[in-house]
Amino acid sequence: MPDSAKPLDVVLDLQTKRGARLRENRRATLLELARRPLVRSRLPRQRQRCLVNAVWSTLFGQRCLVNAVWSTRTDTHGESVTDQSRGIDRSDEEPLVGDGVTQGIVRVGDTVRRPVRPFTLTIQAFLAHLHAAGFSEAPVPLGLDEQGREVLSFVPGDVPREPLPPETAKEEVLVALAQLIRRLHDAAEGWAVPEDAVWGGIPGTQVRNSTPDGEPPLVSPRDYCPGNVVFRDGLPAALIDFDLARPTTRVDDIANALYYWAPLMHPEDRAPAFRDLDIPHRVAVFADAYDMTPDQRRVLVPTATAMIGRFHVNMRAAAERDPVFRRFWNEGAKDRLPRAETWIQQEGPAITAEIAHR
Ligand SMILES: Nc1ncnc2c1ncn2[C@@H]1O[C@H](COP(=O)(O)OP(=O)(O)O)[C@@H](O)[C@H]1O
Ligand SMILES: [Mg+2]
Numbered sequence: 125m126p127d128s129a130k131p132l133d134v135v136l137d138l139q140t141k142r143g144a145r146l147r148e149n150r151r152a153t154l155l156e157l158a159r160r161p162l163v164r165s166r167l168p169r170q171r172q173r174c175l176v177n178a179v180w181s182t183l184f185g186q187r188c189l190v191n192a193v194w195s196t197r198t199d200t201h202g203e204s205v206t207d208q209s210r211g212i213d214r215s216d217e218e219p220l221v222g223d224g225v226t227q228g229i230v231r232v233g234d235t236v237r238r239p240v241r242p243f244t245l246t247i248q249a250f251l252a253h254l255h256a257a258g259f260s261e262a263p264v265p266l267g268l269d270e271q272g273r274e275v276l277s278f279v280p281g282d283v284p285r286e287p288l289p290p291e292t293a294k295e296e297v298l299v300a301l302a303q304l305i306r307r308l309h310d311a312a313e314g315w316a317v318p319e320d321a322v323w324g325g326i327p328g329t330q331v332r333n334s335t336p337d338g339e340p341p342l343v344s345p346r347d348y349c350p351g352n353v354v355f356r357d358g359l360p361a362a363l364i365d366f367d368l369a370r371p372t373t374r375v376d377d378i379a380n381a382l383y384y385w386a387p388l389m390h391p392e393d394r395a396p397a398f399r400d401l402d403i404p405h406r407v408a409v410f411a412d413a414y415d416m417t418p419d420q421r422r423v424l425v426p427t428a429t430a431m432i433g434r435f436h437v438n439m440r441a442a443a444e445r446d447p448v449f450r451r452f453w454n455e456g457a458k459d460r461l462p463r464a465e466t467w468i469q470q471e472g473p474a475i476t477a478e479i480a481h482r
Contacts, residue, residue, distance in 0.1 A: 134238040141362055154218065160429050222283070222351040225448055226367065228273075235266060237273040243324040244274045247366045250343055251276075252313065259311035261304060261362040279352035279362045287395035288350055291358060298385060300359040301348070302413035305381055309374050311341045323370035327446040331434045337423035341372035346372055375420050379428035383435075383464075388428055390463035393456070403471060404478035411479045421479045425472040433466055436461040 159435040217230040217237070228239050238244075248265035263276035284292055325332075340341060345352070354362040383386050386406045391399045411421055439461060443453035 125205060126332065127359045146257075180284065212350060222365070223349065224296045224451075226365075231278055236263065236276045237271075238276065239273050240268065240272055241324060241367070243322045243367070246318065246321045246323065247369055249318060250312075251320075251366060253315045254311050256307065256350060257314060258313035259308050259406045262308070262366070264363055274362075279354050279364055281356040281361055283352075283354055283364075284350045286350055288398065289395035291400065292350075292355075292393075293397040294358075295406065298406055298410045299413040300361075300384055301353065301381060301411045303364065304360050305348075305378065306414045308375070309342060309344060312344055316345055317342050317371065319341060324367045324444045325370070326438055327367070327449060328441040328444065329438050331437050331443045333372055333376050333431070333434065337373055337375040337420075337427045339375050339420070340422075341373060343369055344372050344374070344377040345369045346377055346380050348384050349386060349461065373427075375423055375427045378410070378420075379415070379431045382410060382424075382428065383432065386410065386413055386453060388432065388468055389460065390467040393463060404475045405474050408479045416479070418480075420468065422476070424477045424479065425468070427467075429468050432461065432464045436465060 133356055214230075220229040220231050220236065222229070226238060230237050248267070251262055251265040254260075254262050263279055266275035266277060269275050345363060345366050345368065347365060348363070352363060352365040353360050354364060356362075378389075386403050387394055387398060388403070388407075393402075407424070411424070416424070439449065439453060439457050442449035443457075444450075
């Protein structure tokens, strides 16, 4: 970011460069509002908060649950707190490291700061919708901070890392996850996607879901890897990291969760506690807890098979473009994904039979 650039200008620029055009009149109003809290840093905090809320409401054309504090760090004279190097004080920032995809995530008190990407505003609007619709087991979107980073509420709990620990192999975990995702889907269903929505994805994606399962589309996270599920009292209690959210279907999203948590992988690639589990039975436990319809049960395995095939093609393409994905590829995805494809071809019929009988 050039030193002279104002963070929200940069965000808007990103949005418009990616073709997500804000209507001209909205954009002008937004820019006008966006400048105020930045140039008038002596404004009382309450006023700054109002201005930022106004910015977000204008952007999304709706009242969002955004409760951003634009300038959370001011000294007693109302000036921004600065350090010698970049005018930034990082003393209260705790780095958060997940799967290593997103760099620069930090915790500040009960908030998380993440870099702004072209899709950030869309995802914040989606999160706001989820909360407004009664799904509160996701970060609360809190706008942007004075450095132009996105601000989300910190979700307390434990986030497991791979290999998944043995206690996460219990059926109760699958049940709680299925119920959580069911509630998320029900809340997501009513969202009117903004016409200027921008979506993320892994770099260089070649194949997208073509929604072959005939289900109506809805926006959903599409990334239930262990690092994105927050546990409390040993059970999934909330979801974080909506970077890959985009329009999908319930079944396609469920297939993603099952890939990681049934899991729909070759035994060789599972965490030790998952190696000998009865996967068709576990998928049925999930299907029952979610209350999947007969149609959803019928299309689950073909949808999951197609999804794993896409993972393979897209991961290979991402590895060619991006060093983080190159590392994932070389450290195992290049063998794991073809093995998963072979495994689901073999085991798929048994899964379909097991879930159909319920
Ligand atoms: N809102 C949040 N609440 C609690 N922990 C979070 C939150 N956001 C991120 N984290 C922690 O930081 C890690 C990495 O963040 P994440 O958003 O998943 O980034 P990545 O894109 O690298 O997967 C997570 O696995 C989690 O431990
Ligand atoms: Mg993550």
